[in-house]
Amino acid sequence: MIKHIVLWKFKDFAEGKSKQENIIKVKSMLEALPEKIDYIRQMEVKINVNIKDGMYDAMLISAFDSIEDVNSYRIHPEHKKISEFVALIRESRASVDYEE
Numbered sequence: 001m002i003k004h005i006v007l008w009k010f011k012d013f014a015e016g017k018s019k020q021e022n023i024i025k026v027k028s029m030l031e032a033l034p035e036k037i038d039y040i041r042q043m044e045v046k047i048n049v050n051i052k053d054g055m056y057d058a059m060l061i062s063a064f065d066s067i068e069d070v071n072s073y074r075i076h077p078e079h080k081k082i083s084e085f086v087a088l089i090r091e092s093r094a095s096v097d098y099e100e
Contacts, residue, residue, distance in 0.1 A: 001041065002064045004073070006095040007056035014089035022089045023047055023058050029082045030060060036078045039069045056094070063100075070097055 008026075010019045017025070027045040034040045042063035048055060064070045073079055086093075 001100045002067050002070050003100050004062045004070050004097050006060040008058050008093050009091045010057045011091055037076055
C-alpha cells in the first residue's frame with residue numbers, strides 16, 4: 001500500500017473567500033473523490049487546530065494499492081479540477097509518498 005500525504009498552507013483570503021471557507025471547500029471536494037475514483041482506498045482531510053507560524057493549515061492522507069495508482073490519481077480529471085482550484089488559494093504545499 002502507498003500512502004500519499006499532502007500539506008497545505010492557504011492564503012488568508014483568495015477567490016472571494018476566507019482561508020477557513022476555502023479549507024472547508026477543499027476538504028469537501030477531496031472527500032468526495034473516493035466515490036468518483038475507485039482506486040482510492042482511503043482519503044481523509046484534517047484541518048490543523050493549532051496554527052502557529054510555519055505550520056500547515058490542512059493535511060490530506062490518502063492510500064492507494066500502488067504507485068501507479070497514485071500517479072493515475074494525480075492526472076485524473078476530477079483530481080485535476082481540485083488541484084487547479086487549490087493552486088489559486090494556497091501559499092505553499094508539501095507532499096510525500098511512502099510504502100506501508
